[in-house]
Each structure stands twice: as structure tokens, then as C-alpha cells.
Amino acid sequence: MSGHELKRVGLKVTLPRLKILQILESAGDQHHLTAEDVYKILIEQGEEVGLATVYRVLTQFEQAGIVRRLNFENNISVFELDTGDNHDHLVCLKSGFVKEFVDPVIEDRIRDIAKENGYNLSNHNLVIYGTLESEMSKDGRGRK
Missing domain, CATH: 3.30.1490.190 (Ferric-uptake regulator, C-terminal dimerisarion domain)
Incomplete structure (x- = not known):
């Protein structure tokens, strides 16, 4: 998904949104990520993004239909791209x-x-x- 597609679903293109989207798209087989997982990856990449921003962006992505939030028995939310x-x-x-x-x-x-x-x-x-x-x-x- 590109910046153009973010605009299409009504989201402003920002660096944190693009970075988080890139992480979700490149997660491969381990694509069920918690907000904390995404945050850790961003920190490892040297990005200065707060955990609250990660939660906010993932919630916005969920509302826009970009990701699905899954809540399993351990009461931890994981996110995956909504591929339809x-x-x-x-x-x-x-x-x-x-x-x-x-x-x-x-x-x-x-x-x-x-x-x-x-x-x-x-x-x-x-x-x-x-x-x-x-x-x-x-x-x-x-x-x-």
C-alpha cells in the first residue's frame, strides 16, 4: 500500500503511518504483530515514534479497513493486514x-x-x- 492508497482511505500521509504500514507489509509469516512488536521494530530501525502513536495509527488503520485487530485468549491484541x-x-x-x-x-x-x-x-x-x-x-x- 502506498501513500496514494492511504489518501484514498482518508488518511493523511505521514512518516509514522508509512513506516508502520511498511512493517506490517514486510512481516512475512510472522505478520500477527502487537503494537509493542511494531514499536520495537521502529526503535530498532532508529525511528523516534512513541508507543501511543503506534496504537493510534493501528487503530486508524483498523477503522480504515487496512488492518484487522484480533483478540485471542491471552487478552493481547494482534494486528494483521486485511487482505480481504x-x-x-x-x-x-x-x-x-x-x-x-x-x-x-x-x-x-x-x-x-x-x-x-x-x-x-x-x-x-x-x-x-x-x-x-x-x-x-x-x-x-x-x-x-
């Missing part, structure tokens, strides 16, 4: 690691359940909580 796709999440209760997945069978079943109950489905959010086997083996509670 529909996916669900697996969350490790020990490490907090978040993994996305798409399962056509689950998607079909959710649509069926909504229809069977007289709902026009507009959105859904499925989160599966557990512990990664690799996390369990670190403390001896699990086996590989």
Missing part, C-alpha cells in the same frame, strides 16, 4: 504463536450451519487453541 481473504487461526497457549489456516470443509460447514439456522453469513472467526508439540517437549510434558 477469509482464514482462521491456530494459537499456541504457551508461546502465543499464531498460525493461519484455510479449510474448505470447515468453510462449507460454517455456511451450512448459518443457513440451517436462518442466518445470512457475513463473517466468522474460528480460533483453535492448543499447545504446539515443539513447545510441549521443551518442558518434558509431551513427546515427539
